[in-house]
Amino acid sequence: MDWIIGFIFLLIKLLVILVGLLLVAAYLVLVERKFLARLQIRYGPNRAGKFGLLQPIADTVKMMVKEDTVPEAAEHTIFKLAPAVVAFTALLMFAVVPLGRDITIGGYKIPLVITDLNVGLLFVFAMSALGVYGVALGGWASNSKYSLLGGIRGAAQMISYELSLGLSLVPIVTLARSFSLVDIVNAQVDYPFILVQPVSFVIFIISAMAESKRIPFDLPEAENELGAGYHTEYSGMRFGLFFLGEYVHMQVLGALTAVFFLGGWRGPLLPPVLWLFIKIILVSLIMIWIRATLPRLRYDQLMDLGWKVLIPVSLGWFLLLAALREVSPEGTVGDSVRVIVISLMVAVVAAALFGAALRVSARNRADSVTGPRPTDKPGVSV
Numbered sequence: 001m002d003w004i005i006g007f008i009f010l011l012i013k014l015l016v017i018l019v020g021l022l023l024v025a026a027y028l029v030l031v032e033r034k035f036l037a038r039l040q041i042r043y044g045p046n047r048a049g050k051f052g053l054l055q056p057i058a059d060t061v062k063m064m065v066k067e068d069t070v071p072e073a074a075e076h077t078i079f080k081l082a083p084a085v086v087a088f089t090a091l092l093m094f095a096v097v098p099l100g101r102d103i104t105i106g107g108y109k110i111p112l113v114i115t116d117l118n119v120g121l122l123f124v125f126a127m128s129a130l131g132v133y134g135v136a137l138g139g140w141a142s143n144s145k146y147s148l149l150g151g152i153r154g155a156a157q158m159i160s161y162e163l164s165l166g167l168s169l170v171p172i173v174t175l176a177r178s179f180s181l182v183d184i185v186n187a188q189v190d191y192p193f194i195l196v197q198p199v200s201f202v203i204f205i206i207s208a209m210a211e212s213k214r215i216p217f218d219l220p221e222a223e224n225e226l227g228a229g230y231h232t233e234y235s236g237m238r239f240g241l242f243f244l245g246e247y248v249h250m251q252v253l254g255a256l257t258a259v260f261f262l263g264g265w266r267g268p269l270l271p272p273v274l275w276l277f278i279k280i281i282l283v284s285l286i287m288i289w290i291r292a293t294l295p296r297l298r299y300d301q302l303m304d305l306g307w308k309v310l311i312p313v314s315l316g317w318f319l320l321l322a323a324l325r326e327v328s329p330e331g332t333v334g335d336s337v338r339v340i341v342i343s344l345m346v347a348v349v350a351a352a353l354f355g356a357a358l359r360v361s362a363r364n365r366a367d368s369v370t371g372p373r374p375t376d377k378p379g380v381s382v
Contacts, residue, residue: 082138083241100272150229185264254280
């Protein structure tokens with residue numbers, strides 16, 4: 001009898017979380033459009049309903065009734081499955097995110113998480129890596145050069161930034177001594193990890209935005225270069241699934257940022273679920289603000305940032321923390337001060353590395369156009 005009740009509660013949690021994710025994703029689109037409009041001194045959507053509140057419903061209906069075209073030369077089966085892979089993996093990542101404390105209903109203890117895996121962090125990485133298969137396969141199956149280039153860019157981008165993303169979370173796992181997201185939240189009962197891991201936080205945000213393919217890292221789409229990138233040939237609800245996957249991924253990024261660095265659902269006065277929701281929205285607004293502020297990076301700048309800056313800095317930061325822990329395993333106030341000083345030093349080094357990478361890229365581009373300078377010697381950099 002207990003397993004039947006547990007199964008019913010599991011179905012209820014699945015339904016509530018699924019409906020909540022879809023609703024928030026739909027209205028996150030509206031929030032982004034309105035926020036971008038205000039930053040650009042425009043009004044944004046304001047025709048469908050009061051203040052444009054019915055615009056997400058209108059967009060959903062439009063995509064559902066539009067003709068679903070499939071290119072004649074496309075690989076039909078893979079072409080049709082690719083959008084579902086992107087949306088499904090994004091939804092699955094939320095399965096291990098804790099929403100709050102355990103609650104008791106009718107004598108039954110109900111955890112506010114779909115499943116508390118002891119390798120929850122690895123599950124998140126696995127789903128994130130599988131999601132890029134939908135992008136790559138969708139681009140390849142479209143039999144379009146624009147789509148193929150977008151798919152290749154998406155795969156290369158994931159490989160480049162998955163390393164720095166994982167390295168940024170190694171100190172978090174070390175502090176929590178667990179891969180479970182529930183244990184990581186419980187380890188922040190005294191203070192959020194952002195206070196002691198500011199460098200990891202910055203690296204995580206940049207790498208996660210690159211993996212979610214948001215401006216300034218939206219090279220797989222790059223409308224002014226590739227039409228619409230990997231989903232150029234998609235229309236109707238299949239295009240909507242790509243769109244859904246992107247905005248669900250934004251929510252997952254906000255939730256993971258809250259879990260790893262902001263204390264998860266912890267906070268005073270308000271209910272835990274509400275605290276987590278507020279943190280997710282705040283991270284999403286920061287991403288939208290970045291989109292409105294920064295231009296798209298060139299592809300060489302994207303690769304330089306990942307391989308020449310983020311990976312060395314994240315690895316060096318972890319080694320510095322490991323050395324500090326080895327010297328002083330107790331962790332005193334003085335250690336916290338040293339961590340802050342080291343954080344500032346690492347930030348300066350990261351800025352210097354990025355500046356050097358930009359200068360090298362600019363010089364290489366100039367040489368490719370005009371040829372080597374007369375003072376240059378083969379094999380010698382000036």
